[in-house]
Amino acid sequence: MRVRQYMNLYLSIVMILNSSSLSLLLNYSSASSTSSSCRLREHFSLNGMYQKGDVILGGLFEVHYFTVFPELSFTSEPQQLYCEGFDSFGFQQAQTMAFAVDEINRNPDLLPNIKLGYQLYDNCLKLGVSFRAAMSLASGTQEEFPLDESCSGSPPVLGIVGDPGSTHSIKDDNTIGNVLLLFQNPTLSEKHHYATCSCLSDRGKYPSFFRTIPSDSFQVRAMIQILRRLGWTWVGLVFSDDDYGFHAARSFHSSLAESGGCVAYSQVLPKDNRPTELQRIVGEIKSSSARVVVVFSNEAYLLPLVDEVVVQNVKGLQWIASEAWSSSSVFHTPRLMPYLGGTLGITIRRGEIPGLRDFLLSIRPDDQPDNNHGNNMVKQFWEAVFGCRLEPPAGWVEAGGDVCTGQEDLRDVETSYGDVSELRPEYNVYKAVYALAHALHDLLQCVPGRGPFSGNRCASLQRLEHWQLVHYLERVNFTTGFGDRVSFDDNGDALAIYDIMNWAWLQDGSVQVENVGVIDESAPAGQELTLDEDRIFWNFESKKPPRSVCSESCPPGTRVARKKGEPVCCFDCISCAEGEVSNTTDSAECSRCPEDFWSSPERDLCIPKGVEFLSYQESLGISLMTASLLGALICAVVLGIFTRYRNTPVVKANNSELSFLLLLSLKLCFLCSLLFIGRPRLWTCQLRHAAFGISFVLCVSCILVKTMVVLAVFRTSKPGGNASLKWFGAGQQRGTVLVLTSFQAAICTAWLVSASPTPHKNMRYHIDKIVYECVVGSVAGFGALLGYIGILAFLSFLLAFLARNLPDNFNEAKFITFSMLIFCAVWISFVPAYISSPGKYADAVEIFAILASSFGLLVALFGPKCYIILLRPERNTKKALMGRPTTKR
Secondary structure (H helix, E strand, O other), X not given: OOOOOXXXXXXXXXXXXXXXXOOOOEEEEEOOOOOEEEEEOOOOOOOEEXXXXXXXXXXXXXXXXXXXXXXOOOOOOOOOOEEEEEOHHHHHHHHHHHHHHHHHHOOOOOOOOOOEEEEEEEOOOOHHHHHHHHHHHHHOOOOOOOOOOOOOOOOOOOEEEEOOOHHHHHOOOOOHHHOOOOOOOOOOOOOOOOOOOHHHHOOOOOOOEEEOOOOHHHHHHHHHHHHHHOOOOEEEEEEEOOHHHHHXXXXXXXXXXXXXXXXXXXXXXXXXXXXXXXXXXXXXXXXOOOOEEEEEOOHHHHHHHHHHHHHOOOOOOEEEEOOOOOOOHHHOOOOOHHHHOOOEEEEEOOEOOOOHHHHHHOXXXXXXXXXXXXXXXXXXXXXXXXXXXXXXXOOOOOOOOEEOOOOOOHHHOOOHHHOOOOEOHHHHHHHHXXXXXXXXXXXXXXXXXXXXXXXXXXXXXOOOOXXXXXXXXXXXXXXXXXXXXXXXOOOOEXXXXXXXXXEEEOOOOOEEEEEXXXXXXXXXXXXXXXEOHHHOOOXXXXXXXXXXXXXXXXXXOEEEEEOOOOOOOOEXXXXXXXXXXXXXXXOOOOEEOOOOEEEOOOOOOEEEOEEEOOOOOOHHHHHHHHHHHHHHXXXXXXXXXXXXXXXXXXXXXXXXHHHHHHHHHHHHHHHHHHHHOOOOOHHHHHHHHHHHHHHHHHHHHHHHHHHHHHHHHHHHOOOOOHHHHHOOOHHHHHHHHHHHHHHHHHHHHHHHHHOOOEEEEEOOOOOOEEXXXXXXOOHHHHHHHHHHHHHHHHXXXXXXXXXXXXXXXXXXXHHXXXXXXXXXXXXXXXXXHHHHXXXXXXXXXXHHHHHHHHHHHHHHHHHHHHHHHHOOHHHOOHHHHHOOOOOOO
16 A cells, blocks of 8 residues: 555646746846846756646645755855655656646647646655745746746746645745645655645635645545444544644534534644653543544654554544545554554545556656756656666765666566556646646637636736636536546535545455545535445444444434533433423424324324223223113013003003103103213214203103192092192193193203303313313203202102102002102212213213112102012002001000
């Protein structure tokens, strides 16, 4: 694996500098009084590569990673600095730019009749060297780029492809930042790394800044999507002490909070690698309940921390790597993989560049043009690869050093320089060069008079200003041969596409970095993340992703209750109250069920409330219905007996017509109780009390008339008593019953018309049940109905009580008295019982009162008669009935 394959590349448009901005390097001097010229004052000593062209593109790459500065005596001119430690990866990127320029020059459809050239410099991973290179690119060389007398003209270099260096791009933004964008290698630098900082998207500060690598804001969003996908809401954050780390950490904090996650701890990696500070950080990681650690850093900052992790033996963590170290092979060792195995990382998009490998392996030092000003990069590469010298210094050969012929074959040596299997930063270099080429192509295609600038002007390549090229670059939109679309948003950021890498620790101890997913910001909403979880290597005994939450999710039926003083991810789960539900995980609050519904025992859904009424299916309803039908059947049997024996003295003596009417009314009383059973409907509510009231008035009216008849008969048996029976004959008896019943019918009619009883869903008795009942509508109407029955019953009882000791052998008045006593006792006790009984039990009480009073009347009035008729027929004679009881003295 390549140590530095995650170098990120940027695209910048250099501001076209006027004479004042060139004053650092250009000196206007007067050679004579008649002539003047603009000339370079001095050349910097830089490593570089150069190719002539009509338009020159610049580039800055990390070809060396160490700079040696000369001694400063302040008494003589110092020597030039020089660079050491050749980096073949940085050189490969520089050659990728050269390849892209060569490929564009061979393309007849892109920039026809225009030959691109390049001037590439080594920044040696130092800001001072980068500044020198930037000024050289801005000024060019006097031989190749003559300027007019006022030191003005077309810029020597139109656009510059630069390394990823957030810190370099931010620092000195009034000087270097306005000339080009520098980037630095994170592997060997101690304070600079990728220029992915979201702060560089500020168009006010960096109006000509473009980058083909996404900013950290996109990288953070990509990480958040992975965390959400795997259910990790409680994570630790570790970041480097530089602009890259701080800006990424700030963005991560806010984005994670917006997605409902929390940072368990946030630690800054020390610059000086202090052991005590590293021990403290690892101790915090070890003691935290967060199993996921997100790291924004490069290898130089992170490696000391990982060493301390090994010392403290902190295993069982899931590491999430930023693109600065996600594919760094420095961690892929048997000593570290027990701790870092299974790491998931974000990497920039891998691409394919056909023909690049052949180009890389075909270079020769003799093929480079002779230029005294920085065209030695290929020679330095050649000497570093083959360990020889092209121009050996004195004593080199004598000391045993090899001399290069320049004809050595790169295919004969094993080097990562020719490896094109993982083209990530190189692919961004390739896209950056093509973006500049397309912008220039669009600029040159402008039709005079139809240009985009004021007065419909077009830009001129000879008098080009930086903002004009920026205008076209902002509108670049093309697709690479690999199928990736290249364009820039309003902030100069390219479309974000990331690969998700996983560090698989194989059984043989080797490490394989596998691509397990892609994050594409240009995909439709909700489809940006593609992750193959089955291919991920999890470095845990369960071989499954870990749980990393502060508090386990609250299941449906509960709500989240924040813990005071703790992050939002730390909470308790409180069960929803009765009548409230939550049907989602981690519900913030419970919602109340609709009126007719109630919460399930699990409190996760609303179910219809239980319905309560006196049903035909329950035991109480069945018992009352059976008793009601039994009473009606007995009435029918008694009616049959009376009909069969209607000519016997017992039946005749008890006014058979009123007895038949009384039995019919009792039967109606028994049957009307059935209207109180079953689910209340409008017609049953209206009919039940009317039927009950009229049936009982008919019954009590018959008894009252029978009582009056008994008294009339007794009066008739006395001298002069025939007048009483004359005025209370059969017609008057029927009329009296009809009139008394009509009064009750009138009361019921008025009640139904004015305030009719209606079915009602009562929810006051039970919170989880609906009690169906009939509301009386008018309490006055219901009271009048019961009161009228009570008045008639009281009159009957009073008259029967007065006639209880009449000297008949079979005294009907005694039975009427007893029956009325039962009737009144039942209904007097009914009123408080009815009022205090809820729901269906109120109906049951009323049915019981109806059945008890009906059975009392039936048994008291007709029981003795049926006993004589069926069991004592010898007493069913006129003599026996008319005889007077003897009184013993």
